[in-house]
Amino acid sequence: MPLHSLQRLSPTAVLGLWHLTETPAELWAGLPNAATYQLLLPATADPKRQAQWLAGRRLAHALFGELPTPLAPETVVRNDATGRPWLAGAPANTVVSLSHSGEWAAALLAQDGRAGVDIEFIRDKAQRLAGKFLAENEWAHARAATPVAEADAHYTLLWSAKEALYKLAARRGIIFRQQLLLHEFSAAESGEIPATLVLDGAQTRHRICYTQPAPGYVLTYCHEPAG
Structure with a gap:
């Protein structure tokens, strides 16, 4: 199962790991708001980078329901001008940190304070x-x-x-x-x-x-x- 693990760090924060075994096409098939993400996908990403990028977003969406105030499915992971991810459509106190390397992706979502994952x-x-x-x-x-x-x-x-x-x-x-x-x-x-x-x-x-x-x-x- 690609969603490898889920760990609650505190009442307001959850950490998840995704084991990347899918092709980009398979990841697209299960990604909410795919039309929006099509516009956000980096144009220079090769198939490997596309798969890592998509796995991070699949993982983030898998964690939406684990927060104290679950996020709506319409919430979208975007990146600001510096490349840092943020959650469009989420409460202002919600933060997200993403990382990927090789065949693994990690995500940390919290509705209080600050977070970083690598x-x-x-x-x-x-x-x-x-x-x-x-x-x-x-x-x-x-x-x-x-x-x-x-x-x-x-x-x-x-x-x-x-x-x-x-x-x-x-x-x-x-x-x-x-x-x-x-x-x-x-x-x-x-x-x-x-x-x-x-x-x-x-x-x-x-x-x-x-x-x-x-x-x-x-x-x-x-x-x-x-x-």
Whole structure:
């Protein structure tokens, strides 16, 4: 079943995973408001990207009924000028965060506060780019604490955690090395990463949850109710 799992993070937030096994045509067939989404589909998306894009929206619609105030079927996932998703037709306090990688899509919907989710296929890219997104102390700790055999997974986790925090912050222009700061933690199959977000001269503390939803993948997410 493509809807792989559903996890209630709080009374107002739900996290879902979609295992992508369908073709774009099969995904279109089960997508509400297909005519509207036809106009929103990125024109440059190849079949693989189309399938990932569609799976994210199928997943979001599957979660609409799990919120405290269920969303109407006519609600549409749109993207603002910066590419961030939002829900047209939903109450103003409803937020959505989407991510896809390989054959998995993730969605986090909440009707209170802020949310960010990211899923990544584990590969060596994050380690190769570590100097661009990790602060010096983060990079030093990663080098000292990570066995060579686990490096790809660990650096992918660090990148994903910063992506989830970036989405929660909902601001463009953030410098990952300076404003999204991860603190030391003991890596495991699942757990939490303490983090600091630096915005407008202020620092706020956050906790990013992580897990391995399938072999070769890492999932990170954060939901913080308002107040």
